[in-house]
Amino acid sequence: MAADLDRLEVFVDDEQAPRRILDAPPFDLRLDTTELPDGNHTLRVVGVRKDGRRIARTIQFRVDNAPPLCVEGLEENVVVQGEVDLTFHAGGEGPAAPKRSVIGWYLAPSVVVLGMVWGFFALVAPPFGAASPSMAGQTGGATARGSASGVQVSSQTMSKGKSLFDTNCATCHQQTGKGIPGAFPPLAGNENLKSVDLIVETIHSGHSGKITVEGRTFNSAMPAIGAGFSSKQIAAVATYIRNAWGNHFGPVSEKQASETLSKAAQPGQ
Amino acid sequence: MFRNDPLVPFYALLASAAAFLAAWLYGRNLGPQPALSVGQIGLMSFGMLLLLYGVIGLASVWFEGRELRPGRRLPRQGTAPLIVGLLLCVADVVLAGAFVRLVIHGLTTQTPSPRAEGVATGALFLCTAALLAVYKKYFVSDEVTTDDLGSEVPW
Numbered sequence: 001m002a003a004d005l006d007r008l009e010v011f012v013d014d015e016q017a018p019r020r021i022l023d024a025p026p027f028d029l030r031l032d033t034t035e036l037p038d039g040n041h042t043l044r045v046v047g048v049r050k051d052g053r054r055i056a057r058t059i060q061f062r063v064d065n066a067p068p069l070c071v072e073g074l075e076e077n078v079v080v081q082g083e084v085d086l087t088f089h090a091g092g093e094g095p096a097a098p099k100r101s102v103i104g105w106y107l108a109p110s111v112v113v114l115g116m117v118w119g120f121f122a123l124v125a126p127p128f129g130a131a132s133p134s135m136a137g138q139t140g141g142a143t144a145r146g147s148a149s150g151v152q153v154s155s156q157t158m159s160k161g162k163s164l165f166d167t168n169c170a171t172c173h174q175q176t177g178k179g180i181p182g183a184f185p186p187l188a189g190n191e192n193l194k195s196v197d198l199i200v201e202t203i204h205s206g207h208s209g210k211i212t213v214e215g216r217t218f219n220s221a222m223p224a225i226g227a228g229f230s231s232k233q234i235a236a237v238a239t240y241i242r243n244a245w246g247n248h249f250g251p252v253s254e255k256q257a258s259e260t261l262s263k264a265a266q267p268g269q
Numbered sequence: 270m271f272r273n274d275p276l277v278p279f280y281a282l283l284a285s286a287a288a289f290l291a292a293w294l295y296g297r298n299l300g301p302q303p304a305l306s307v308g309q310i311g312l313m314s315f316g317m318l319l320l321l322y323g324v325i326g327l328a329s330v331w332f333e334g335r336e337l338r339p340g341r342r343l344p345r346q347g348t349a350p351l352i353v354g355l356l357l358c359v360a361d362v363v364l365a366g367a368f369v370r371l372v373i374h375g376l377t378t379q380t381p382s383p384r385a386e387g388v389a390t391g392a393l394f395l396c397t398a399a400l401l402a403v404y405k406k407y408f409v410s411d412e413v414t415t416d417d418l419g420s421e422v423p424w
Contacts (some may be wrong), residue, residue: 063408087300095390100276105276106279109280109283110283110286113283113287114286114287114290117287117290117294118290118294120291121291121295121296121297121298123296125298159302159303163303163304166303
């Protein structure tokens with residue numbers, strides 16, 4: 001059909017000459033209705049075929065370019081008293097959006113609000129961890145702090161170690177680190193914890209045979225609780241029990257734990 | 270005329286950021302904790318609520334402009350929105366594939382990675398939301414109508 005089409009002629013109302021002739025696709029036309037008076041109009045499109053035959057289509061439409069009138073301050077059928085302030089907007093102009101400066105309305109309030117929050121916690125509120133008796137009891141005041149060796153103990157490592165200890169070790173050694181007299185040795189104040197190798201191997205491979213803590217001898221076997229732990233996890237548990245409950249034996253690094261485990265794994269060791 | 274002001278949603282986002290900042294600083298002051306405290310959970314809940322409110326408000330400004338004028342809006346189609354839509358579709362497919370692979374990998378090796386799965390799922394939903402937003406903005410016609418203040422519709 002389109003191959004037979006020679007051109008399209010567009011007429012508006014009773015125009016004798018076509019307003020526009022479209023002789024090739026795309027057959028697009030932008031009709032500016034502001035050129036037409038308000039009221040009813042007719043759009044007529046005539047397609048002329050190559051053989052001279054014509055097809056036509058006529059569409060009736062209505063133009064209304066009158067500017068909208070907007071009244072602010074009074075609604076239909078409302079009861080008013082005294083003086084009423086009215087605002088009229090015509091020509092499509094609504095109330096203009098207020099111009100706001102980015103700095104005054106957005107940036108400055110952001111800096112003030114966020115700065116106040118930061119300032120409150122940084123300058124006014126004390127660190128709760130140091131004053132919290134519950135946390136101090138559980139972790140031995142385990143915020144980031146120096147150990148007896150002068151090396152900083154990471155609070156994150158302590159937190160991770162506590163989590164692992166509570167899950168895997170606290171049943172026997174107790175959350176207080178005091179153990180069970182006659183059965184399981186205490187870790188709080190246990191001088192054997194000075195040895196990194198001993199504690200890492202014990203966590204990884206367990207322990208059997210007699211062990212003396214603060215003059216008391218224990219002879220119960222400990223299973224290989226940490227056999228499935230990574231070096232990092234073993235280091236975290238070791239760091240925790242060496243620095244909780246008043247202990248100050250310093251942290252155990254992942255590298256230390258890894259080296260100890262490698263040495264223990266070598267044949268003949 | 271009804272005004273679609275971005276100021277209120279912006280302040281909602283600001284309050285949200287303040288709530289999250291307060292939760293973080295509060296946690297830092299608490300020291301090592303095995304889990305979030307009640308205060309942190311409360312602050313983050315309010316933060317998420319305000320974040321949602323602010324994002325919805327700013328999305329409304331983006332969709333409809335600051336001034337709502339009565340009338341019909343025809344879709345503003347174009348090449349750029351089409352390409353963005355296609356890219357978002359591809360991103361959706363990639364993220365969905367990544368999510369499935371993460372789940373299968375977790376099941377077969379017995380080492381699931383919930384954090385990575387959560388990130389993939391979150392990114393998938395965000396991409397889908399962006400795709401819907403682009404579709405709504407550039408491919409759907411819209412109409413703004415006026416309504417009397419005293420009408421039966423509550424808004």
